Amino acid sequence: MISATLLATFQKLLGKENVMDSEADRHAYSYDAAVLDAVVPELVLRPTNSEQLGRTVALCNENKLPMTVRGAGTNLSGGTIPTKEHGVVILTNGLNKILEINEQDLYAVVEPGVVTAKFAAEVAKRGLFYPPDPGSQAVSTLGGNVAENAGGLRGLKYGVTKDYVMGVNFWNAEGEYVKSGGKTVKCVTGLNIAQLMVGSEGTLGVYDQIILKLVPPPVASKAMLAEFDDINKASETVAAIIANKIVPCTLELLDNATIKYVDDFTKAGLPRDAAAILLIEVDGGHVALVEDDAVKVLDICKKNGARHVQTAKDAAEKNKLWEARRNALPALARARPTTVLEDATVPRSQIPAMIKAINDIGSKYRLQIGTFGHAGDGNLHPTILTDRRDKEEFTRVEHAIDEIFDIALQLGGTLSGEHGIGIAKAKWLEKETSKATIIFSRRLKKAVDPEYLLNPGKIIGG
Amino acid sequence: MSADVHQLAQMLHELDDQMVSCMKCGLCQAVCPVFAETMSEGDVARGKIALLENLAKEMIQDPQGVQKKLNMCLLCGSCAANCPSGVKVLDIFLKARVIVNTYMGLPAAKKAIFQGLLTKPALFNSVLDVASKFQGVFTKTANEVIGSSCSRIQAPVIGERHFMPLAKKPLRKLEAPRNSRPGKSGYRIAFFPGCLIDKVYPQIGQAVLKIMEHHEVGVYMPAGQACCGIPALASGDKNSFDKLVACNVDVFEKENFDYLLTACATCTATMHEIWPLMSGNLPQSMQDRIAALATKVMDVNQFLVDVLKVEAPVAGTGTKVTYHDPCHLKKSMKVSEQPRLLLKTNPRVEFVEMADADRCCGCGGSFNLEHYTLSKEIGTRKRNDIVASEAQVVATGCPACMLQISDMLSQHHDKVAVKHVVELYAETL
Structure with a gap:
């Protein structure tokens, strides 16, 4: 249980309205867009400026409370589902300012809670272009996009989120400020921590400011x-x-x-x-x-x-x-009650083999599967149409997903093109990489987050 | 968990099949007017559905917390219109409000209004007739262009609102009940003015009657009409709702007509969509009677354009007029082009679009009464878009939106008139 004293400290820091501990509020932050079981957090916090965010992280650290940072909660791999014991959700939607759009030097500085589509529209107003366009861009946040290394339809030509991240300033597990990257095209000062933060799914630090590259738009x-x-x-x-x-x-x-x-x-x-x-x-x-x-x-x-x-x-x-x-x-989602949207990715030459395999798996497990996706970069979305209330059918779905990943790996592909690993795919990670990869990642995690308080359990388990 | 909450959970299972289709993608956050202000997940459709699911699974102990979130909704339907999975959000929320609010009990004031007054149309009418004679004692004119009033004294409920006064004479005193045969058009309609047009905006009802006369459409406008029922239902009072529906069915069944017209978006959507939706527990014969009437319900703009084939000649010049899409017309009834076309029939009107014309005005019926601060924040965005369009008149298709928009403009001292589309169309005849 979180003590009354700590609750009062958070209320004083963030304002009463930004400390949510009612049952209804906590249940409203217990899930994301992944088809997984909900986990109810003990507390939901909404800092509205950088100092508050830093203090929030420090206080959670002092009190050994595991933190899960949440933008719009559109994650498809359970990355924003909180931790089972004493989980705290830190919302970023109170940190939603575009701090700078620099038209001379082609970069922007944003807070993590800025909505992707709103940012892209602001950039477009100035005659510039921010290409990453994940399917959830109307609501997703840039912080979430960076944490998941989100892709989209323009990946083949314009790349994905990582190709636009120039710098990330963040609060480490203890609530101290770390700076990485910068505003210049060339920057080799120090370790390339900014790119390490991309796709780290909230396990290494809590983003405070993100510097993004902008490009001229096509005419x-x-x-x-x-x-x-x-x-x-x-x-x-x-x-x-x-x-x-x-x-x-x-x-x-x-x-x-x-x-x-x-x-x-x-x-x-x-x-x-x-x-x-x-x-x-x-x-x-x-x-x-x-x-x-x-x-x-x-x-x-x-x-x-x-x-x-x-x-x-x-x-x-x-x-x-x-x-x-x-x-x-929309068409696939309406066909059955539950929609399981996967993102197994293969080299583009393997698309016919992958689609044939998906259809064979569908027949084998008597499942309805429709596949669409980004053929240019081999990122397919096999979409399984099911009803999660039907336990027997859902077991078949789980077997089918296992086989889809197996075949994607056999074809030289990857578990996830753009949805992230989170908790949904953590168990397959070793299969694609190696035991040593997991150990290396865990050592890295332990070095920067010895208490395992930053979104524990995501990507590498533990 | 008490046995009672277990019973509540059991009742909510009725909604399982509809709720399960929400894939929790969260795209409703992009369009929910309440979420835009509060940024709180429990206020958006995905969050409310998750809460109802957890209540049904008996994972939540405190139904009051869920009820509070459930009532924090304009019922504007923006989420449903934008939902990739086609979740029937309004169906779920209305049914859930009936289940949860029945379980929790209706507040005493609502009980008195719905059960003691609204369901007794004759009494309701006479109480408001008396009120209209005395309102000048307590109120004063706030804005001449809009015709709004504000309170002379510190009054509960009214607060800082700039409201439209009750009409000196309601429509039913100005225009006698009628039952005329069709003329050249060959059509005969029944007219349902609804509470707000009868009591606050009788000139809209008069405009509709003038238009029907011009087009030689026969009109059946019976006495004894009741409220469409949405205020009671939105508060979860299904009994009062059923009584009001039955009262209207009795009155309108007496005659034959082609369409049952209203000039109120909310009444139209309620009668066309929600009457049949909520009739499932009634005897089959009553369900059939309700369905037969509901299929005839049509918005007046749609009737004029789609049925009577009114056309706009050339672009007009003069007064700049913009249009606000009522949620219950565009998102519920898919009517958005017809009112714009009607505005363009007026040669003295220059039509201009405002930004985000289909963004909710924030009224939401009783939402405005219970969450005025939030309602005003949402309404102020609408006001800003209207003013930015530089229109001298804002037209719309729903008297409830007109009340809200008038309040917002009047409080900002804007000289923008608020009209119903049919008022401007009637001017051309």
Whole structure:
């Protein structure tokens, strides 16, 4: 139990309204977007400035309270589910200021609770571009994006969150201030701690300020939708586009099952018999260049056996082409009560093998699975449609997930492209890496967080 | 856990099938007007559903904490309209309010209003008729353009509000009940003014009657109509709600007509969607009667544009008018283009869009009474968008939104008039 004295100390520090200990409030922070059991925290704290955040961390440390930092709680691997004993949730949504957008030096400094889409919009207003666009960007926070190294649809061409992190200043486990990275393109001062913090899922420190790189936006784009009656042809098309030195900003794939679910949902008249569709978008800094690329892509699609290709002539048509992709998750999510969204990732040449394996696993365990995802970077989202209340069926789901990961690793891929390891995938980590990797990571963790108070149990267990 | 809370948990299991479809993605945080102010997870749909689930699983001991969160909702439906899984959030919340609030008991004041007054339309009407004669003693005009009032004295409930006074004469005293045959249009409608149009905004009702006469539409407007029931239901008083629905069904069943029109977004959505939704526990014959009437319910803007095919000629010039989308029209009834088209029929109107036109105004019926500070914070955002549009008139399709918007503009001394779309359309005839 947290003592009345400590509660009073937190209330004095943060204000009564920012210290939540009622049963209802605590239950409201016991879950995230992962299909996992909820764990109710003992206390929920919302600091509203940097000093308060530092003091909060120090007080939790002094009182041996495990801390789980939470932005919007959209995590898909349980990274924001608190710790079982005396868990404290630290909210970042009171730390939501964009501190600087520097148009000369192309960087921004933000607090961790800034919402991704709001930040991207502010940056766009100044004629600049922040590319990472995770699916939850309308609500997700930049702190969460950095902690998970979030990806998105633009990964192939523009990279993911880690490619935009220039510096991270954070509070260590004891509540002392650590600075890393900087505002310059070149910076080799000290260990590269900033990149160590990226994807650390709250296990190494509590972010206070993040310095992000900005880039000039593309001036033109062109979207195409190609249908295939053989998934291998779709995959060969992807390989051929890249072999031709064209890097589309979006290269999204929907498999046959997903196409049918989307068509059932939207009644948009999608090609239900197509094995796959590819949504391809090219962009760039010059209209003529983009037009050229689009013509080449169209040609490549046809040469590689696309049975039909549509090119968007204007923004309205582009919007229409995107409709199938936009509706992929909503359509799948509506089909059954529970949606298990995975993100196993393979080298892009292995996509046909991976999709075939996923479908075989689906038949073997009698499960409905639709697969869509980022074909350009091999990051697939096999989405299992189930009902978690049906224990027998859910056991089959768990077996299927095990096999999906096995096959992804066999094909030279990885457990997680962008959702993180959290608690959902921690048990498979050694399989992809090695015993020594886990031990190395745990030593690192123990060195900076000897009491295991920073989001314990995540990534490397323990 | 007491045996009683166990019983409450059992009752909530009725909602299991609907709640399980929430995948906890959290995207409702992007659109919830309450969350935008409080940033508290328990105030957003995902949080409330998680709390109800945990209450149903008997993991929560204190139902009062959940009830408090459950009532902290405008029932605007923004979350449902934006939900990737298509969770029927309003269905869940309304049913949950009935279950939880019935279990916890209704506060005495609400009991007196719903059960002693609202369900007895004749008594309710005469009490407010008397009140309208005396209101000038306690109130004074606050804003001439808007026509709002504020309190002369420190009054509970009214507080700092700038409210619209009760009309000197309600619609039912200005316009006799009628039952006319269709003219050239071939259509016959029944008209349900609703409480606010009858008692505060009779001119909206008169505009509707003028429009129907112009288009030669037959009108059935019977005496003895009751409230649509939403205030009682939103407070979890299903008995009063059922009585009000039955009263209206009795009155409107007496005649045949093509559509049952209202000029109140909230009444429309309640009668069209929520009447059938909440009728499941009633005898089959009553369910059928309610369903038959509910399918005929239509918003007046939609009737004029989709059925009567009113068209906008060319773009007008003159008074700048903007439009606020009532949640219950756009998000519940998917009506948003029709009112804009009607505004464009007025040659003296220059239509301008405001930013975030479909953002909730923050009224939410009794939400405004119980959480005024929050309601005002949400409403102030709407006020700022209206003022930024530089419109001289803000039009909308719901008298409840009009009350809230008038309060917000009036408190800021803005000279922006608040009108219903049909008032502006009627001017052109």
